[in-house]
Each structure stands twice: as structure tokens, then as C-alpha cells.
Amino acid sequence: MTIHSMETEGLHHSILRIYGVVQGVGFRPFIYRLATALGLRGMVLNKGAFVEVEIIGTSEEIATFISRMSEELPPLARIDSIERTEGASGKSIDLSTFKIIESQVHATHGANIPPDIATCEACLAELFSDKDRRFNYPFLNCVDCGPRFTVIKNLPYDRSETSLACFPMCEDCGLEYENPADRRFHAEPTACPRCGPALWFEKGGYPELQQMHSSALKNHSSEDELTRAVLAIRSGSIIAVKGLGGFQLICDATNDDTVEKLRARKGREAKPFALMVSDLEAAQDFCYISPRESELLTCSARPIVLLNKKSNQDRISNQVAPTTNTLGVMLPYTPLHHLLLRETKLPLVVTSGNVSEEPIAAGNREALARLKAIADGFLLNNRDIVSRYDDTVCSIVAEKPMVVRRARGFAPQAVQLPYRAKLPMLAVGGHLKNTFCLVHDDKAYLSQHIGDLESIESTHFFNETLNDYIRLFKIQPRLIALDMHPDYGSSRIVSNWLARKDTPPFSVDLIEKVIPVQHHFAHVVSCMAENHIDDTVIGVAFDGTGYGTDGNIWGGEFLLCTLAKFTRIAALKPVKMPGGNSSIREPWRMALGFLVHVKNSAGRQRVLEGLVERFGEKLVSDVTSVANSSISPTTTSCGRLFDAVACLLGICDINQYEGHAAVLLQREAELFRNSQELPPSRRIGSEYSLTLKRRDPGASTAPWQPQPFLDIDTIELISDVLRDLAEGKSTGEISTRFHDWTATMILEVCKEIRDRQNLNTVCLSGGVFQNRLLLEMSILQLRNAGFKVYWNSQVPINDGGLSLGQAVAALSQLGMLEPRG
DSSP: OEEEESOOSOOSEEEEEEEEEOSSSSHHHHHHHHHHHTTOEEEEEEOSSSEEEEEESOHHHHHHHHHHHHHSOOTTOEEEEEEEEESOOOOOOOOSSEEEOOOOOOOOTTOOOOOOBOOOHHHHHHHTOTTSTTTTOTTOOBTTBBOSTTTBOSSSOOGGGBTTTTSOOOHHHHHHHHOTTSTTTTOTTOOOTTTSOOEEEEOSSSTTHHHHHHHHHHTOOHHHHHHHHHHHHHTTOOEEEEOSSSEEEEEETTOHHHHHHHHHHHTOSSSOOEEEOSSHHHHTTTEEOOHHHHHHHHSTTOOEEEEEEOTTOOSSOTTSSTTOSEEEEEOOOSHHHHHHHHHHOSOEEEEESSSTTSOOOOSHHHHHHHSTTTOSEEEEESOOOSSOOOOOEEEEETTEEEEEEOOTTTTTOOEEOSEEESSOEEEOOOSSSBOOEEEETTEEEEOOOOBOOOSHHHHHHHHHHHHHHHHHHOOOOSEEEEESOTTSHHHHHHHHHHTTSSOOSSOGGGOOEEEEEOHHHHHHHHHHHHTTOOSOEEEEEEEEEEEOTTSSEEEEEEEEEOSSOEEEEEEEOOEEOTTTTHHHHOHHHHHHHHHTTSOOOHHHHHHHHHHHHHHOHHHHHHHHHHHTSSSSOEEOOHHHHHHHHHHHTTSOSSOSSTTHHHHHHHHHHHHHHHHHTOOTTOOOSSOOOOOEEEEOOOOOOSSSOOOOEEEEOOHHHHHHHHHHHHTTOOHHHHHHHHHHHHHHHHHHHHHHHHHHHOOOEEEEESGGGGOHHHHHHHHHHHHHTTOEEEEOSSSOSSGGGHHHHHHHHHHHHTTOEEEOO
């Protein structure tokens, strides 16, 4: 925290502008109580981007106030900086006491809007106390918890600017709201059964919506409606429940038939579902939980945390997460979740209310229309969702929390940058796992997870969310950054803006420049930005697909990077992708792309015979011919290498979701390592062949002298895998050796680059590093070799973090970054 004093004379009348997380976290009531306790006069008001405090007292009292303010903050508040001016503000307000006065709307760029916050212990005590007037009320909250981002329409954060504005407070709630000693003093979303939102239950379809809405409010209690939903869940039904940021599909996680039914209806054949349990003790029945994982599970964000399954648990249906050794577990974060878990007495599947890969449903009518083929019933409410968002997914990597999907509990809080942008920037992200990023001054506002831009609905969600951020933060972009790939959904959105085919929520006429940023460079810069690195680094960017500067598909890249420029210095040796994009969905095609380069062997013949048996001789022959021709695109993708090896081992021919083959390969390696009790640092048996072939890189426009480019030979690796197959080694052992090879390859290439370039900092990024086993092995080996190692943790390591890297790289290329004062 820094304090900037504009005047230094020791007057007894000070004005403080306080920046940070000071909206929606009980900050103004806290200031009121502190000032009153110290006998200070003055006022506090919300100005959108900051909170202003005017205080009158002795210099010692004011110093004590500032010190205690910083030390005794509310749990969810954070002060980034304080600007102090001496002298009266000139407002004609009676300052004979200390007051909270009405908010004043100023430009809100620079504001930190809090995310939604899990129910606090004090509210839980009221929820379960039959003597409390909010007993069993599913919408209770206070200044320390409850909805924030999902109900805020505009700043400053006052009730009139939220979706609770249509619920006038009853007398009791009003008294609490006005009482400085009360936990609900200026708690904007506060409500109770008399004056707040209500639940009602429907068995599906449209016809009774309006009638049931009315009767729910007038003739039914939320408790009665909740009971109907609970009985439905216990009987094996799938219920769509309106939550904080959208609808969730909920069912009994112990019922195989119900979970299989949910998979079939949702169109989600294999991708894991999330599990919600009542508390840590319940989670420990099914999973191993480390102290760091426990902290993450119980933090105020309450994310989904990826935990290792206990092999001997037999209560959770195997259909919940059939392809992994982990369960995505979260604890309840709303009063409604707590009530559902208490009443059902079941662990619950809680997954996004959508058909797979579509945006989450947010409105009642929208949910009834979109989810009617999935849900057997709907638990609705009449509190509008202003901004929709999914649950956040996290894991612990090398004892450090890592965000895999950034949404509820994290967005829209800014990522603090170590420099300032001279012009506001919008970066529109990638095509898959899309997010966008707005940069103003030293703050990067990364959107919540939007998803894959492969449908009209997803594009609409992108535009809707961008409109929310522009409205809340009042940022007019002057620059736009995007991926180099012209056919990405995000690139097409920008093209349509510039061609005036679509209208964005800002003035296109004020856009000065549009900057394409190479995909893997953006990955590395995202890691550099969040870790506050501005030196030259070795960037390791491993993913499935990214458009290269040579027009080919990259994905197994070693880059020398500054924030502004990069040189590609090593990569996996290119191989053919027979069928182009079809190879991404069908790993067996990638396997053939490698096999055409391998000499005859027993293992090769065995694999080919298996492919002919599964896909037919003609199709295999046709795809082999394509792989041998010049019409197939080539790729250096590490993700496609994982796909090919998974197919060779017979564990995945068709990807049911992005990364499916790699997940199965990781599972095999983890099961084998666990069975052999192998620590991450331990390799097994003989190593697979690793050959680095040097070639002339051609002309270089980067700031480094051209170096011999390193081609990393993967054909010898595939030959070794086929040899082990022929020798009868298990899929688990081969997968383990493959992971060992990949981590060792990363180490050896980085060492080669260090020797030539005298660089010792490595940044790991890209979707392949969602593989926790590979990431932890790579971190450990690199650290043991003396490297400083960084990876994404605040923003997703996959394409969900791409927009941050695009924004910072484009600003740096244009000379639009300056040191933060």
C-alpha cells in the first residue's frame, strides 16, 4: 500500500481518497465505526472508483485513524493506495459528527468491484436458528457475504443500483441497514422473508410460470418450495436451480442412473462433473485433502478444487468423473446450497445449467426454454441476475493455488500490473475458453470465463459481458489486441465491429489501432504480466493449437521473450495433421500422422491392425495417404503429441471434450506412479530417446542474434513407445515414461538455451500445463537445475489467460507501458 500526500502541512482537516477493494465489502460502515470510536468528525462517501473520507481531528488522531484503518480492515477489503489532501473539501455539509453520506457518481475506471462472496459463519448461524427471523431463508446475507457482481447494475454500489432495488426493505431490515452497530449496516443486498426474494418450484415447461410466480409470493413459503425440490432430488430427478450467477443442474451424486441420465441429456459424454458436499469432513470421505487444498476449499471464493480421489471410496458414482483420478469438489457458498445439502443429506452433482459448451442460463424464462429437455424440475426465484457467471475451478500446484477457470469469486477483480497503460486497451482473447481483458492504468480487468466461441449464444454472451464491463468500469478502449488467427470467433467479432456490421458498447471511431498478437507469445506474456516480470525469459508454451507467424499450427514452442518481442528458438519437429481440424477431434488420425514416419516394427503393426479393426481398412488407408501427401497441414503441437500417444496406447481414439486424450494419459501415469509409490522427482527405467537437431533459423527480426534453431525429434520417441508396446509393457508404465520424457525434454532444451543466451528465468504456459503431473515434474526439475520458474496462477494457464497476455504484449509493442509511480 502506498500513500500519496499532495500537501505536507500538518493541518487538522484531511481528505483521503482510498483506492482498492472498497466497494461492497462493508468498507464505509467500517470507516464510520472507526472514526466514531476515535471521536473524529467528518464524512465518508462512495465515488465509484474510490471512497472519499473527510476527517477533522488532531494530527495524532488522524494518524491513528489511518494506521488503524490499514490494520483493521474488513475481511474482504483491500487498500491499494491512499491519496491525502490537507484542507476542507468545500462541501456545504454539517461535519459536527461523522456521517455516511449519499454516494456520488464519478468515472469508475480504476474501481475494484467485489465478486460474489460465500455465506459467512454469522449468517449461517441465523440460517439454522429457528429463533431467528431469517431461519431457513435462502437469500440472507450481510456486509461480509452474499451477492455482489451478479446483482450490481452500476456504480457506486448502492441498493438503487442493484437488482435488489425492486425489493423495498421492511421496517426491520431498514432498522438494521441504518444501525452502525449492526452487521447489515449499509448491506445493500440485505433481505428477509417479509421483503426479499422468494423461491418457487416448477415441474418443467412454461404454462404455470406467471401463475406460480404469483402464488409463490402470496400463498407459499420458500421453505415449502424448497421441500418440493428436495423430494425431487432424492427421488432421482435432475433439478435446475437458479443460483448466484446462473442456473445449476443438480442431482444425487450417488445415483448412477441419474448421473448417466444427466450426461445423456446435457450432451456431456465423459467430461467430469463437479461435486458439492456439505463440509470438509464430508469431502474427506471421498478425496485426499492437503492443508493448502483445505484453505482453498474454505476461502471466501469457494471455488471448485481438483482433489485426488480415494481409490477405496464407493459412494460417489463413477459416472461423476469417469476419466480422471480427481474429483472437482466445492463447498456450499449460498444459503440455498446449505439448505439443499442439509435436507437431501446427499453429496450433489452441481454443474452449469446449459447444454454442453453453451453459456450458462441466467433468466427464468431462458432456463425453462433452454433446459426443459434436461431438467425434471426448476427451483426458481425472483432475484434477477445482472451478470451471469460459472463456478471457478482451481487446483494446488507446487503448494500454490492455480486458477484453471476464472469466474465466480474471482471476476471481476482486477489483476494488478507493475506498470501503467498510457491508453485504455481491450484484448479479445482466443477462440476456446474465451475471456476478454480491459486494461486501464495499472489494472487489468479479466472477464469471467465465457467459453468456446463456436455458437451464436456464446458470441451473444461475449457481447453481453463486455457491455457489463464497459458499463461498470466506464472504459473506452483506444486500442484492440486480438489473436493472429483470422477465423477465431474473437477475431471475427472485431472484424464485424470495424466493418460496422455489429455495434460494440463503445465508440469504434475512437479506436486508434488494432494489434494482432501471436498466440504462444501471448501465453508467455500472460505469465510474465501476472508474475511482474519485465526481463527476458525463456518461454515454454505448450498447447493444442495456435496460429504461427509462418502460417502453420504451433503448440510445442520455446520462445525468447520480452514483453514486446519474441524469437522462436526451439519447437517440436513438425508432423502432418491428416484431416486438419478432424485430427483435433480424432487422435487416431494424429497417430497415423506419426506412424507414417516410423519404420516397420512389431509395435507399429499391432497399432495399425487395431486401427483397421476399429475404423475399417479403407478409411485407415485413405488417412494414411493424406498423411503422406503435401495437402495436410503440419503442426508442432504438444497437445497433438499427447493425443497420438494416447491412441497408440489404445486409451483414446476420439476426444469427447478438449484435452480428453491427455487427461486419460495423465490418469494412467498417475495410477502407475501411485502403485509404485514414485515421487515426482523419480524417473523409471530407461529413458526414451531425446534428440535435438540444429538447423539454420533464417533471418531474424528479434532483438537477439539468430541462433541454430532446435528441432525436437518426436519420431524417435514414438518408436520407443511402440517398442515398449511390443514388449508388453503396461499403458501406465509407458504413459509414465512419456511424461518423464516430456519433463526431461523441457529441462534439456531450457539448459541448451541458457548456455547460449545466459538466461535463467523460465515461464511455463499453455493448456498442456493443465496436466498437474507434468507441470509439477517440470517445475521440480527446472528448479533443481537452478532455474527461476514461473507459471500462471492468478489467470488460467490455458487460453482463458490469453487475453491478459495479448493486452500487455500489444501495449508493450506500441511503447504504451510506463513504470507505475
